[in-house]
Amino acid sequence: MAQSPQPTPQPRSNVAQIPTYVPGKPPTPRAGLTTYKLSSNENPYPPLPGVVEAATRAAEAMNRYPDMGNTALYDALSANLGVPVEDLAAATGSVALIYQLFNAFCDPGDEVVYAWRSFEAYPIAATAAAATSVQVPVLEDGRHDLDSMAAAVTDRTKVVIVCTPNNPTGPAVTQAELDAFLAKVPPHVLVVVDEAYLEFVRMDDPIDGLATYRAHSNVVLTRTFSKAYGLAGFRVGYAVGPTPLAGALRAVSLPFGVSSVAQAAAIASLASTDALFERVDALVAERSRVMDAVRDAGWELPDAQGNFVWFPLGERTMEFAAAADELGIVVRPFAGVGARVSIGEPEGNDRLITLAQTFPR
Template identity: 45%
Template sequence: MTPDQLLTRPGTARPTLRSAVTGLPSYVPGRRSAGMDVAALASNESHYEPLPAAVTAVAAAAGAMNRYPDSAAVELRKRIARHLGVTAAEVAVGPGSVGVLQQIITGLCDAGDEVIFAWRSFEAYPILVELAGARPVRIPLDHLECHDLDAMAAAVTARTKVILLCTPNNPTGVSITHERIEAFLQFVRSDILVVIDEAYVEYAEAGSGPDSLALYREYPNVCILRTFSKAYGLAGLRVGYAMASPAIAEGLRRTALPFSVSALAQTAATASLDAGEEMEARVAAVKQERARMAALLEARGWKLQPSQGNFLWIRADDDLRARLIEAFDRADILVRAYQGDGVRITVADPASNDRVLRILEAHAG
């Protein structure tokens, strides 16, 4: 038997996954609704249906589903660029902001490189970093549920390639001010890509967070990450985007899975940008409900940090967290629990929010 035949000979060995995959924690999505009376408040989805303009545009484009989408998303990139006041060469798109983030980490990190981020923050961060063979560096939030930028700066090493700043932070809802990020950028090496993840930026009050576009124009190592999944109500179509220097943006487009953003998603995103005023009216209603809920809960003794997302964050130890989840489950309300940290609750319509308030009022103090 030749050596080549031995290599193909059947045996008892089986293919195995990479160790980075077998040791990877699974991303845990928000639980899904299972009935008409269930309030699905675990995934930070918009409780509104998609914008009418997006529905109309998708319906008109549905007849071409037999064709591949534009893999370069040229028209959508042009529309995003016009919306932000940049060029299409500075825009890369992907299947949700998490898809674009995977392109970022793939494009910049070799095995053993480091990615710094706050913790607790977006659950997908460590998963994407470890999948790329890089090393996640988690920096605990400060006592105000915000990024500890001094500690993050101190954690920078020669292997640091990317720093992720989630503002407003998911799941705590706290924004990072413009001044703090600018001071941070003045310290960080210019060869480190600083990603300002703004998945919830539309829900933030003016002045609560950074002027990310101004920072982007001043610091070439800044990348802005955004999504159509939240305020624009397109979570089911998966489309997000990054704005970065032309060289970085081109690299992100190279690392993207071909045809990863469907034609329907591109169509819906473009139409949604054209319906910006209607989106802003919906966001204003969510912000009003968020403020109402926070005021009532604080009056009942709950201590909350001001949320700038479409959700509220309840800091809770495991005992309180378990009691809250049990109460919410009995009331057919799905919320997101984080072991050892707390509970995140999406702000929805007033009736659903009132159901949440009744549960939390019963557990106040």
């Protein structure tokens, strides 16, 4: 007589619903051709002055646990930003802070409102926390539809995310738009302003995130050292928020999450502000050059305020990605929607311009 199968441990039902994060893939090797990865919004520059030396010194003590309190990093951020240490929370990139925010503030079934398409980790983090995603379509030009997002807030809403500049479409929210939006959101709803790309913003009336957090008891900023600072491989980001909110983030953080090497590299990066903004200005200039050339080729692209540009290609997205790969560049396609292309080395950017000029529209 056949025995019944033994029961096995089962994860929570929401785990099976978690979408898979799709990272930017590396380029296909091409004989005799230098290839460029333009799929992950990475900074093409090497580490800032002093960073490698600081990281190397920290690595020499890798047999010791990192400072769980991120003490020196918090002190450096506090001095750099002019905020109290108590209003800071560090984690392994700003994406980890998004996970922690949902875990700290959402009960199962609570709603999280965000624009879509936006950062693809949002639905993953929300589902992992057993929260319900409420996705509000971006406008035709890739901007947040803040009026519709405010209207989507219900008595079940715990968190609203404003991604500015929006990844992957590119436009940023103005201060006036954010102020008007915050005036419509109930004060018990947490508003997360995701500023992963803030250093690249060049527009009229840009958001002053620090002034906004100081003026609102329900606003948290999330930022990262991965993009402008070029520390993507070390995974360190931070949040700025009122003391009770930052404290909740620290309470649910992974013990010893930010490595000693990452902390040292971030502190050294903060000390190289002049070099940082020289590089950011160069990337912004490249972004302008690429945008001008692509638009001259007849494309209509949304405003680009991050270190990437967005091609709204619809059903031709994967064809565009394949054509890019043939030229030795790899882009980040979102099937059926569009392709995000990072601003990288000038030669890689030149090939993107060539693709824009030759790809049938």
